[in-house]
Amino acid sequence: MRAEIITSGTELLLGDLVDTNAAYLSRQLRALGIDVHYRTTVGDNEQRTAEAISLAMRRADLVITTGGLGPTVDDVTRQAVARATGRPLVLHPELLAAIEARFRSFGYRMTANNVQQAYIPQGAVVIENPVGTAPCFAVETPTGAVISLPGVPRELEYLMENAVIPYLRRRFGLHEVIKTRVLKTCAIGESAIDQQIADLMQSRNPTVGLNAHPGQTDVRITAKAASEEEADRLLADMEAKIRERLGDSIYGTEAQTLEEVLLQGLQARGETVAVLETPTGGQLTQRLASVRGVAGFLGGMVAPADESLRALVPAWSESPDPCLSARAAADSVRERFGATYGLAIVPCAEGSAIAFSGPRGSGCQIVTRPSRDAFGRTWIVTTALNLLRRHILNR
Numbered sequence: 001m002r003a004e005i006i007t008s009g010t011e012l013l014l015g016d017l018v019d020t021n022a023a024y025l026s027r028q029l030r031a032l033g034i035d036v037h038y039r040t041t042v043g044d045n046e047q048r049t050a051e052a053i054s055l056a057m058r059r060a061d062l063v064i065t066t067g068g069l070g071p072t073v074d075d076v077t078r079q080a081v082a083r084a085t086g087r088p089l090v091l092h093p094e095l096l097a098a099i100e101a102r103f104r105s106f107g108y109r110m111t112a113n114n115v116q117q118a119y120i121p122q123g124a125v126v127i128e129n130p131v132g133t134a135p136c137f138a139v140e141t142p143t144g145a146v147i148s149l150p151g152v153p154r155e156l157e158y159l160m161e162n163a164v165i166p167y168l169r170r171r172f173g174l175h176e177v178i179k180t181r182v183l184k185t186c187a188i189g190e191s192a193i194d195q196q197i198a199d200l201m202q203s204r205n206p207t208v209g210l211n212a213h214p215g216q217t218d219v220r221i222t223a224k225a226a227s228e229e230e231a232d233r234l235l236a237d238m239e240a241k242i243r244e245r246l247g248d249s250i251y252g253t254e255a256q257t258l259e260e261v262l263l264q265g266l267q268a269r270g271e272t273v274a275v276l277e278t279p280t281g282g283q284l285t286q287r288l289a290s291v292r293g294v295a296g297f298l299g300g301m302v303a304p305a306d307e308s309l310r311a312l313v314p315a316w317s318e319s320p321d322p323c324l325s326a327r328a329a330a331d332s333v334r335e336r337f338g339a340t341y342g343l344a345i346v347p348c349a350e351g352s353a354i355a356f357s358g359p360r361g362s363g364c365q366i367v368t369r370p371s372r373d374a375f376g377r378t379w380i381v382t383t384a385l386n387l388l389r390r391h392i393l394n395r
Helices: 020-031 046-059 078-083 091-104 112-118 153-172 190-197 227-250 258-268 282-291 306-312 323-339 375-395
Strands: 002-008 035-042 062-066 087-090 117-121 125-127 136-140 145-149 178-186 209-212 216-225 252-255 273-277 297-302 342-349 351-358 362-368
Touching: 002 020, 020 153, 020 178, 020 342, 035 046, 046 062, 046 078, 046 087, 046 306, 046 342, 062 112, 062 153, 078 087, 078 117, 078 136, 078 145, 078 209, 091 112, 112 117, 117 153, 125 153, 136 153, 145 153, 178 227, 178 375, 190 209, 190 216, 190 227, 216 227, 227 252, 227 375, 252 258, 258 273, 258 282, 273 282, 273 323, 282 297, 282 375, 297 323, 306 323, 323 351, 342 375, 351 375, 362 375
Parallel strands: 002 035, 002 062, 062 145, 273 297, 273 342
Antiparallel strands: 087 117, 125 136, 136 145, 178 216, 178 252, 209 216, 342 351, 351 362
16 A cells, blocks of 8 residues: 655745654554655645645555644645545534634634634545644545644644544555664675675565665665564564674664664673763764763763873874874773773874774774764764774674
């Protein structure tokens, strides 16, 4: 079953608001086994909204609109749905009475423009809104349905979970589910992953896709099945194949962060880490400090310039071997905090030198990516975290 989500609001097109409703609806429909093929955003214009709905009806079985159901002049969704489906708007006295009662419960008198909220397309299924003033509705068509929901996220989520999902299950006899699993990788580029699992990415069910971030790439597996158990089996089989090829380039799953995984690994061994950084401006310290409920991070030192770095680490120098300088910094911060490991990022002629030192040796890596912007700093910090993670994992 194919779906399209249409979010309305000129403020979305202007970038004044971020569209969280579409992402929420996509997740809900995915769980029902419904494929979202398109997501459209349209401004507060009746004609353009009607055109977007008409197009969506031609290429999807289910169309869900959000927003534009209020009482003001720029709320045009109900008119646009009526135009796209060829149905007149009809006043529902019971809906008008419910709106008036809701205003009385707030201690307000309903204004005249709120009457238009009680108009819905002829023959539509009414979806009552007990958490807002805008009634919602579903227009059933020969090929599917157009469902209109409010744009207020709190109202939309309540109605989706308590009214729309039960309606969709009844109306379309939904039994399939779609489940996803995300494998988190780092220190391996998107193109390198593509080369190693290209054949698996041709699979139709489950499907495999990539999503690149600075220094990291997510591998998303999506399975469709008649039951959650069957979907889980498909996901597990594909995950095993991907893990076999990518190995310890995979550091975690779903919402796990690299810093969280590193600190969990240290905590499991009763070990700790302290850090010192210069070119990354405190980002390494911030990422480790942001992990809650996990011990292991003792603290960080940020040296904003070479002069302050020399003051913190007397042994640091711009020697011909940048790894010697980086190891000196790692040794210094380790000793200063009494940590099991010291992890340092210091500037060098090539870019940044990353080093760790610990009871079972040390390691170093040179990163040539510039640290002038946030993208570069994130890449460098991710490389540093991963360097220590792999040492702990493989020692």
